[in-house]
Amino acid sequence: xTQLQISRFGGVDVLQLSDQPLSxxxxxxxxxxxxxxxxxxxxxxxxxxxxxxxxxxxxxxxxTPGFDVCGVVxxxxxxxxxxxxxxxxxxxxxxxGAYASETLAYADMLLPVPDNVADEQAAALPVAGLTAWxxxxxxxxxxxxxTVLIPAAAGGVGHIAVQLAKQAGAKxxxxxxxxxxxxxxxxxxxxxxxxxxAEAISALTGQxxxxxxxxxxxxxxxxxxxxxxxxxxxxxxxxxxxxxxxAAEAQGKTASGMLVHPDIEGLAALLKLCAEGxxxxxxxxxxxLSQGATAxxxxxxxxxxxxxxxxxxx
Ligand SMILES: NC(=O)c1ccc[n+]([C@@H]2O[C@H](COP(=O)([O-])OP(=O)(O)OC[C@H]3O[C@@H](n4cnc5c(N)ncnc54)[C@H](OP(=O)(O)O)[C@@H]3O)[C@@H](O)[C@H]2O)c1
Numbered sequence: 356x357t358q359l360q361i362s363r364f365g366g367v368d369v370l371q372l373s374d375q376p377l378s379x380x381x382x383x384x385x386x387x388x389x390x391x392x393x394x395x396x397x398x399x400x401x402x403x404x405x406x407x408x409x410x411x412x413x414x415x416x417x418x419t420p421g422f423d424v425c426g427v428v429x430x431x432x433x434x435x436x437x438x439x440x441x442x443x444x445x446x447x448x449x450x451x452g453a454y455a456s457e458t459l460a461y462a463d464m465l466l467p468v469p470d471n472v473a474d475e476q477a478a479a480l481p482v483a484g485l486t487a488w489x490x491x492x493x494x495x496x497x498x499x500x501x502t503v504l505i506p507a508a509a510g511g512v513g514h515i516a517v518q519l520a521k522q523a524g525a526k527x528x529x530x531x532x533x534x535x536x537x538x539x540x541x542x543x544x545x546x547x548x549x550x551x552x553a554e555a556i557s558a559l560t561g562q563x564x565x566x567x568x569x570x571x572x573x574x575x576x577x578x579x580x581x582x583x584x585x586x587x588x589x590x591x592x593x594x595x596x597x598x599x600x601x602a603a604e605a606q607g608k609t610a611s612g613m614l615v616h617p618d619i620e621g622l623a624a625l626l627k628l629c630a631e632g633x634x635x636x637x638x639x640x641x642x643x644l645s646q647g648a649t650a651x652x653x654x655x656x657x658x659x660x661x662x663x664x665x666x667x668x669x
Contacts, residue, residue: 358455359647360417364404367648380432387426391478391664392453421453425478435462443468447481456667469630479636479662484625486615487516494613495589499524507569509535517542571595637661643669
């Protein structure tokens with residue numbers, strides 16, 4: 356089994372390939388032959404030693420990143436009755452480990468992949484899809500008829516959020532660089548604004564019921580002023596949320612942070628939308644596992660479109 360591990364926090368060069376046998380699945384676990392792992396910004400932040408996940412894993416290094424997986428069941432541990440050998444599954448595996456040719460995962464974090472959903476879609480969906488779903492509807496309580504602003508709409512979470520918000524009956528105003536406007540419009544956005552154009556952004560002042568803030572920091576603070584008097588904002592980058600919450604309170608507005616959580620029913624609903632052709636996950640680049648460092652360099656630009664994946668089979 357080949358995996359891409361970190362033994363210390365640092366730059367992309369701390370990602371190192373290692374070959375070692377994997378233990379048999381313990382009770383309630385399955386062993387997966389990984390087809391694809393998605394790359395999420397949290398993977399790069401954790402590799403760099405930043406954020407909640409670095410705190411969580413700092414004492415268990417070496418650690419293999421990768422929270423999103425699509426793979427094929429190779430073996431089942433005791434008590435696993437819901438999956439069979441050879442079945443295609445996907446899921447959000449909460450302790451990472453997907454940057455590998457094989458990985459162990461708890462069966463209750465996995466779902467069968469519908470026949471007409473490609474491996475790439477299934478691997479890219481869990482973290483980004485659940486973040487969009489939970490942020491828009493559980494935390495943000497988005498309702499039909501409301502106007503939602505979705506900054507970073509061409510990114511991993513944003514391009515899914517645009518589709519879900521539109522299908523829920525919201526008016527969707529998105530932000531993206533000019534080169535991504537056609538892409539975001541095709542996802543269903545009613546209007547797309549270039550976030551580099553300060554005048555176009557300030558023209559939205561007082562028009563927004565809900566900002567689904569995927570950027571945080573200066574952008575998240577500025578977007579508070581676009582909200583209607585009783586508007587609300589959910590800031591997704593976790594480190595940015597406390598400052599924005601404080602600023603919102605000072606303006607008499609509501610802002611909150613969020614942390615995506617495993618939700619097998621939510622993931623099943625998202626997979627069903629994919630199977631019905633109502634949700635499309637855009638994959639812009641697939642890197643061999645051995646080029647994980649290049650994939651991290653790409654995700655750290657903050658400018659990737661849709662999702663990027665790692666393929667351990669090449
Ligand atoms: N709290 C949680 O549970 C949780 C879960 C998932 C993600 N996150 C965080 O949420 C953020 C978004 O995640 P993601 O996976 O969607 O990231 P991503 O795929 O890396 O987002 C890339 C997009 O960000 C856009 N962008 C960059 N700077 C921008 C700015 N100043 N204003 C507007 N758009 C900008 C880019 O747009 P253009 O290319 O069009 O310029 C690009 O399309 C990340 O910080 C991530 O760590 C948190």
